[in-house]
Amino acid sequence: MDSKLATGLTIGFLMVLSLTSSVRLALPGLVFLSQLQSEMELVREFGSSHLLAVVRPLACLRTTLLEILPPTNADNADAYCWGPLGNRAQVFSIKKTWELIRQTAPPIYWEKSVWFKHAVPKHAFNFWESRDHVFLQCSVVDQLWAAILPRLGQQNLTLHNWDSLIAWMLTDTPGLSETLKKLLVQAVVFFLWGERNNRLHNGSPASTSVLFSKINKTLRDTLLARLPHKRCQGLLSQWFRFA
Known part of the structure; x- marks a missing residue:
C-alpha cells in the first residue's frame, strides 16, 4: 500500500x-x-x-x-452547558432531562387516582397495572371486595371493571373521604398483584382472610402515620366506623 x-x-x-x-x-x-x-x-x-x-x-x-480559528488567551474559560440546542443552562436538571427524553402522551382522566397527596409511593407505582380480571373479576377478588366494601358502608356497591373502580374513586361519596378510598384501593391492588405473583411463581396461595388482614394492617399503619396531617385526622375513624 x-x-x-x-x-x-x-x-x-x-x-x-x-x-x-x-x-x-x-x-x-x-x-x-x-x-x-x-x-x-x-x-x-x-x-x-x-x-x-x-x-x-x-x-x-x-x-x-x-478554517477554525485557534483559541487565544482572551477566550473565556471552559463551561459545561446542559440541554437541547437553543435552550441550554449551566445547571443540570433531572426534570428537564426526563421531559426531553421521555415519550409524551395525552393526560389521562384517572391520573389523580394514582398520584395524590398522602399516597403510599410503592402502592401508587404499582397502581398503573390495570387488569380487570386480576383485580376485579375472579372469585378470590370478589370475596375480598365483599369483605372490604362493607367496611366503608358501601356493601351495595358493585365494581364491574377498572373504569367503574376509577369512577368510584374520583366521585364524591357522602361521609367517605376520597383520600381514604384512594389509599384503600391502591393497597388492595398492591396486595392482589403480590398474590398473583406468589401463586404464579411459588404455588402457595393465600386465603381471602389472610389478604384482608394484610390490607387492614397496612391501611391502619398508613393512616396512623398520617395522623399529624389535618386532612387525614378523621380517616382512621371512618375505616373503623363499620367494623
Missing part, C-alpha cells in the same frame, strides 16, 4: 482533541494533503478514483479544520 494512502487511512488514530471555548484539532496525518490542490492531483498521487473516494473526505476535513 502506498505510504501516503496508509497515512491518510490512519488519520482517525492521530486525532488529538482539545476543548476550550472553541475546538482545536491536531491532525499530523493530514499535513501531506496540503500540497494536493485538485482532485486530478489526488488521482495522480493515489492511482485510482476508487482510492480517491477514500481520500477526498479527508481532504475536505483538512480544509474545514484549517
Whole structure:
C-alpha cells in the first residue's frame, strides 16, 4: 500500500482533541494533503478514483479544520452547558432531562387516582397495572371486595371493571373521604398483584382472610402515620366506623 494512502487511512488514530471555548484539532496525518490542490492531483498521487473516494473526505476535513480559528488567551474559560440546542443552562436538571427524553402522551382522566397527596409511593407505582380480571373479576377478588366494601358502608356497591373502580374513586361519596378510598384501593391492588405473583411463581396461595388482614394492617399503619396531617385526622375513624 502506498505510504501516503496508509497515512491518510490512519488519520482517525492521530486525532488529538482539545476543548476550550472553541475546538482545536491536531491532525499530523493530514499535513501531506496540503500540497494536493485538485482532485486530478489526488488521482495522480493515489492511482485510482476508487482510492480517491477514500481520500477526498479527508481532504475536505483538512480544509474545514484549517478554517477554525485557534483559541487565544482572551477566550473565556471552559463551561459545561446542559440541554437541547437553543435552550441550554449551566445547571443540570433531572426534570428537564426526563421531559426531553421521555415519550409524551395525552393526560389521562384517572391520573389523580394514582398520584395524590398522602399516597403510599410503592402502592401508587404499582397502581398503573390495570387488569380487570386480576383485580376485579375472579372469585378470590370478589370475596375480598365483599369483605372490604362493607367496611366503608358501601356493601351495595358493585365494581364491574377498572373504569367503574376509577369512577368510584374520583366521585364524591357522602361521609367517605376520597383520600381514604384512594389509599384503600391502591393497597388492595398492591396486595392482589403480590398474590398473583406468589401463586404464579411459588404455588402457595393465600386465603381471602389472610389478604384482608394484610390490607387492614397496612391501611391502619398508613393512616396512623398520617395522623399529624389535618386532612387525614378523621380517616382512621371512618375505616373503623363499620367494623
